[in-house]
Amino acid sequence: MNQTKPATAPAMEPKDVQRIIIGLMAVLLLAALDQTIVSTALPTIGRELGDVQHLPWMVTAYLLSSTVVTPLYGKLADIIGRRTTLLMAIGIFLFGSLLCSLSPNMYVLIAARAVQGLGGGGLMSLVQTVISDIVTAKERGRIQGVFAAVFTASSLGGPILGGVLSEHLGWQSIFWVNLPVGAVALWIVSRGLMKLPRYERPHRIDWLGAVLMAAAAIILLLAINTRGAAVMGVPLWAVYIVSAAFWGLFALRLRTAAEPLIPTGILKDGVIVRAILVSTLSMGALMSVSAYNPLYVQLIYHMGATQAGMVMTPLALGVVGGSILSGQMMARGKGTGYKLMPMIGLFAGAVIYAGMAVIGDRLNLWAYIGGLFFANAAVGSTFPVATVVVQNAVERHEMGTATGVMNFFRSLGGALLVAVFGAILFGELYALFGGSFNGALSADALSRVSDPARIYKPIFTGAAVSMGLAFLALWSMQERPLRSREMPVSKAAEEATGETLSDADFS
Known part of the structure; x- marks a missing residue:
């Protein structure tokens, strides 16, 4: 290269x-x-x-x-x-x-x-x-x-x-x-x-490709964020079909454009694709559980809305802890071995979420918080690894594009997984209440459920599957050595951060 x-x-x-x-x-x-x-x-x-x-x-x-x-x-x-x-x-x-x-x-x-x-x-x-x-x-x-x-x-x-x-x-x-x-x-x-x-x-922006991608993403996000069976009078299934059609046109444009919006080399690189999958799947699991967790805590542990919101604090700290620890291990290594911690974390996270699906309602509150803390730490451990791996796989002049593409698909894929898990949850509720369910998710509306933990099992099961798939993607990803001879400002960065950047190139 x-x-x-x-x-x-x-x-x-x-x-x-x-x-x-x-x-x-x-x-x-x-x-x-x-x-x-x-x-x-x-x-x-x-x-x-x-x-x-x-x-x-x-x-x-x-x-x-x-x-x-x-x-x-x-x-x-x-x-x-x-x-x-x-x-x-x-x-x-x-x-x-x-x-x-x-x-x-x-x-x-x-x-x-x-x-x-x-x-x-x-x-x-x-x-x-x-x-x-x-x-x-x-x-x-x-x-x-x-x-x-x-x-x-x-x-x-x-x-x-x-x-x-x-x-x-x-x-x-x-x-x-x-x-x-x-x-x-x-x-x-x-x-x-x-x-x-x-x-x-010097590059050219493929504006046609940008329009096709924007249309596909906007229509998909509109469908994901719609509560009901239609978007502006259009049936929801038809909206998803239109979005899929635009994604197909965007894929065709990537193959035919002289300089596509996303360089094909990025999309063909197995390391980049797997890193994006790891980031997207783990983020989807985190977002899905976090979105419905406050209501779950209210129903299972009979807490108020404010108290349930406070439960989110230690869970967020788990993400921070996992991210910092994973980043520290990457820096202390010799450019290899950075997959180990997130792989262990993803496997443990999948087991924790699977356990929540089976015995979650039998855990006391602190055991429940502790389990989700470690699951969130597992998700956090993937963030620095995925970002650095993607950036390490491309040339300097494609760094911005690769980073933007990773963030784009992580946001879009995470939102899509939340919508899928939510649809399963709502399906459970409609099966229980039939036509009497008005689509409102609240502690009062769900207080009539005799076994509230049962309706949440699909959420935890889906999160376990997402984490398991992320583990497989990371396990199959080639561990390329991280570059250490790339920065003309490495000496300045070394002195500014107080860390030794061994073998840095000061040219």
């Missing part, structure tokens, strides 16, 4: 690397907070704007726009550079936040959330791409683990902050708060990334 040589850039000092890392953490704070801070403010927003009916579209609009632009940001980062693309994403996100805070009604707010998502969709993958430019693959897992901790801590604090701000300062404040944080991120990133090595090459 020919190594791409970076374009000429000013020499980086340790303080430059430190500044970049701080700036990236601020960007990550924006991305994490926005995904959770809105949730607790939704009732207040619906009440004050006098429109509760369209409230779910606030979440859906952001989800749709942020998901479909993720691979486009990766491609742009490989064409015009990381700094310009990241500044553009932050700028669009802040502009969308400003529009949200000034929205006079629900329709304008939904449109503003879509604009916000157009920027937010690039934040996470671009942060991961910039990290790949300043830290070697071997050391990258350590940094990814720390960033995962920042992301999770922000996610946990988001609902609390959203509730406090919306109650005391008005719902607009949950969007105003993005502006000072974003301004700091813009300033640090703008200055720090001037010295970032540049690996971009």
Whole structure:
């Protein structure tokens, strides 16, 4: 594989690397907070704007726009550079936040959330791409683990902050708060990334392919997030067929385009495909159990909604712990052996979820929390490994594209698995209640179920199957040695992080 040589850039000092890392953490704070801070403010927003009916579209609009632009940001980062693309994403996100805070009604707010998502969709993958430019693959897992901790801590604090701000300062404040944080991120990133090595090459964006992919993803996400049998009057089964047709056209475009949106070399690389599968399947298991866990705790352990929400905190900490530990092991290894911990974790997670499906209701609360803590840690252990493996498998000028594609399919696949597990759960409820079930999932609605644990067995069973399949994908994935001679800024990164980057190339 020919190594791409970076374009000429000013020499980086340790303080430059430190500044970049701080700036990236601020960007990550924006991305994490926005995904959770809105949730607790939704009732207040619906009440004050006098429109509760369209409230779910606030979440859906952001989800749709942020998901479909993720691979486009990766491609742009490989064409015009990381700094310009990241500044553009932050700028669009802040502009969308400003529009949200000034929205006079629900329709304008939904449109503003879509604009916000157009920027937010690039934040996470671009942060991961910039990290790949300043830290070697071997050391990258350590940094990814720390960033995962920042992301999770922000996610946990988001609902609390959203509730406090919306109650005391008005719902607009949950969007105003993005502006000072974003301004700091813009300033640090703008200055720090001037010295970032540049690996971009002239590329063309396949706009037809981008439109086909966006249409396929948007239609699929609309179907996934629809409660009912139709989307805007169109039967749900027909919507899925239309989405499948667009995916087929997108696949055909990948084969025929002179320069496809996703390079075929990425899609043909077995290591990349398996790493994306591992990330998607484990994320799907995590999202599915997390989505329905608060209600399960209310039904089985007779807790209130607030107490059930607090149970999520140690589970999120499990993800952080697994991610950090896995990243540390990658950094301490010699570029190999990084599959061992996530393989053990995925196997153990599959066993834990299978046990929950069989005897979950017989466990006391602490045993239940402990089991899910370790299962979540198993999921967390896959995050740095999957990201670094994908980046390690491509050339420098395709790093942004590969990272964006991984995040795109992980988000889309995770949402799809949640929808599949949810459909199975709702099928159980309709079988129990028949026509009397109105589709509302609440503790009061399900209090009539004599054996509530039974209706949740498909969720835990599905999670076990997902983790098992992720284990098989990781087990069959070739363990390529992680590159350690790739960074012209390795010495600066070594001094900035206090870690030894052995055999680094300082040329």
